[in-house]
Amino acid sequence: MRRYRKIPVTLWSDPRVRTLSRPRPNAQSLLLYLWTGPHTVAVPGLFTAGAAELAERLRWPPAGFRRAFGELERHGLAMAEWPASVVFLPDVVKDNHPESPSVVVGWRRAVDEIPDCELKRVAVSQLVAFLKSMNPSFHDAFGHNFD
8 A cells, every 4th residue: 555645736836945945957856846736737647838837937947857857758757748738647647546536527627628639649548548447437427538
């Protein structure tokens, strides 16, 4: 059984946290930020954000951000379709199970707001497969037209 801690999205905007020293661009810090940052939405691991936007929020140079993100990609921890500003972290949903089918209805609404692109299709396919492994009511709540 895994142990979990709740991290509020507002951690990143807390004035005390904003004034702390920042890490140099690195994949571990970036992964933590991508999992927990203010860009996250209802669907665990799927969100819209541009590379420049994320680099700016972290106060990292663009080249450093690209290197750190590239490392996450090489390890299968993150994917991006930058022209559409879509980012997907495939492992996040495994550690953020929906508590009820109602939560999955919210996922569906959030997915509808993600720009159409190949990465969205990949992400939805993985989400559907994950939901199929749960009680059928969770998959049904997401909707069959995504299958």
